Amino acid sequence: MYYYGNTKITSHYAFSASRIVDIMPTMSCRRRHSDNEGRRRHGNGEGIRDDGSPTMTDDHDYPYNRVITDDYLEENIYPEDSPALILMHNVRGESVRPHWHRGLELSHCFAGTATWTIDSSIIETAPGHTTLISPYAIHEAKLTDVGYYSGVSITFNNDIVEKSYPYADRNLVDFMSPTATDDDRQRLTDLVIKAAQWHERPGTLKTLQLNAILYEILYLVYSKFVVGVRRPELVRNGRHVFIQVVGFIESHYAEPLTAQDVAARFGYSREHFSRLFKEATGMGFKQFVTRLRLQDAERRIARSTVPIAEVVRSSGFADSRSMCAAFERAYGMTPSAYRRAQRAEQRQG
Template sequence: MKKDIDLVMKKNVGFDDNNSAQFIYSDLYQPLAWPDEYPCFIQIHSEWPVQDVPLHWHHGPELIYSRNQEIRFIVDTEKTVIHPGECILISSGAIHNVEPKKEIRNQDVMSLTFKGTYIEKIYPKLRQTKISFMSPDSTDEDRQELVEYCEKLYAILEQDTKDYFALNEVLFHILGLIFNRFVSKECNETQSTKHNHDKMSLVLQYVEEHYQEEITVSSIAMEFGYSREYFSRLFKRYADVSFKQYINGFRLMKASNELYTTDKRIADIAYDNGFADEKSFYASFKKKFNMTPLEYRKSKYEISDQ
């Protein structure tokens, strides 16, 4: 049954950590799980082949620090690039994607995804606050300090035994620095912009729940009360790709996860992730990863033997 979108839009957009579109995977491609020992999910990304992270959002703010990678982002329709030794700060609820360079085999990138429900208790205006690594209130010294704290985290994480007191000390220094020095004053959203942003958040949740089914541009536009043409333009503005390209990439991400973590037949993985047939899955997979699904599955054993 078609949901009453106007009624849905009068409520918050599923704005909690469990309903955030959580497309984050570790080197073993395990789903996001919030730790009890500290206030964020920490990852060191070194997986190969390197993957894009499709358009998504988190309740909590996010910091991504690249040691050796140029990474492109789209954050609430704005295109941004960070270079090795730089960070990006992503606001609570910001719709964003991540596009690392594919040819970097030994990528070394850290992401800190803070738990929104926890941070909101400390900073109640979290959802209304925009953060930026280039905030006008920040200085080059502030930015260098944030990078140095990221390196301190690396040093703690590389220890055989984790020092959770030291880890929390650094994480709360980072949080204090973010909300004292990196809050952007440019927060003037029009009602129309907020309406479209909230609807896009719902679209992404819908894809997360229905990607295994047949979804066309026309059907999802109708689902959310848009004309096909307007929805296509709106989605392209947020994602910089068409909806068809986006959902194909999303399905490939889910399928590649299953190739790494299960022994399911490749044909079953294709059907279970919304592809019409095995042939179309192979063609899409080869185009994106420059290898077949079978070669991709074998690559995990090559990495584990290194």
């Protein structure tokens, strides 16, 4: 457990199956959308799709949870003139059920408190706190204050973002990323607030200014707040059931982990778990965990002066011999040689 400002962050939390299927009360919020082909408006301002289901229209409240499908995908209708959907939330005592989407999301709290569950972490927010949510992360928000909650969420349209930054949806992001400074965190928070302010303003230059802010947010997040890489195939190919397991492993790989322990935690036999895990991720459990540990070790070796022995402990390897052998197979040189090569490259750059 650690704190950032007035925010308590508790790591190492895993979804249980009962939490995933729990249907929470609906949250009403305001959503923009532009008319797309195949949609039409009612006279009262509400729209319907060709199949008769409702769509969201400009400046009309709607039940937020109804756009979450049975497999927890949030089907956003993005504006055509912007890379992101901005929603202003002003609610009392309501929550959002578990869901995921293909784009990066940022949420900022103006008033009230809420508890976010994001994959395998719990984040308790308070006024002034900004939360980063990775693409494909299963997340839910539960208000912890019986009174009023006010905030803004910015969800990026990955179809637009990937044109400028391919594979953006593969990145795992974290507000407490070790590569981000307190100044970076403050800058990101300021940009989110600024985006919310411009979203509410009228004027012909609004879209230009707002999009400039949104792209600055994207650059800052992907240059400072990335902490790892996800396999989006887990979701894209309909194998998202195992994303809970993957989220747990991604948060606990630095600890002693066995397939037997993780299987038992999620209610599987070891044999059944191993078969499902290989089908979902394309690799065995040990290979998957080793890859996460290697990615962590590589970042620490390349970007810090932490002794190699400390990197071994912090990345979850049993001993120096096992890490060095795995590292050399993956990167073609020993950890010490890799660090020297990175330093030389940085000096030349």
